[in-house]
Amino acid sequence: EIVLTQSPGTLSLSPGERATLSCRASQSVSSNSLAWYQQKPGQAPRLLIYGASSRATGTPDRFSGSGSGTDFTLTISRLEPEDFAVYYCQQYGYSPRTFGQGTKVEIK
């Protein structure tokens, strides 16, 4: 199975700052089949990005995804108070679908 490693584990930033989250796959993810989710405490995950760089319906344009092959990045251009949460990447090019362990973006 493809193992996804997210870094850093925790990102401490202030509102207005730029956040850069990394997701590295143990092997190349086919057709850039990589998604990003946001999860807040006590809530279900929310799909942000699919196909490595396509924003899901309702995703603000301050969120952008990039990358290919084994290295992917989620960038939040300017953090809003509601963006402090845990972010997961997921590959869906191969079965089983696998998730990264998550990156927590916390208020500094």
Add this chain to the structure above:
Amino acid sequence: EVQLVESGGGLVKPGGSLRLSCAASGFTFSNYYMNWVRQAPGKGLEWVSSISSSSSNIYYADSVKGRFTISRDNAKKSLYLQMNSLRAEDTAVYYCARSIVAPGVGDYWGQGTLVTVSS
């Protein structure tokens, strides 16, 4: 408005069984792949199973294969997960999720139902 509402969670002893349900509304249920994804307390997300719109294609994580069975009733707009031979490591919140992008990718999620396996 798309809504997914899970039910059926609870406390069960190791080796026991439980059946989860997910009631869908606000979209044409029979057109979509559906999934179960779980999250152990304080842990990350784990994909469990996916089922195609007509039930012709079904996939399971190795960790549940042979113990869990996913099914759906398009007439009732409902998704199910029959869980047998439950283990302590199956303790988690179980989410139902719709797929529009690809199997296993959830674009809409329910609020989840907690399954606790303990003696």
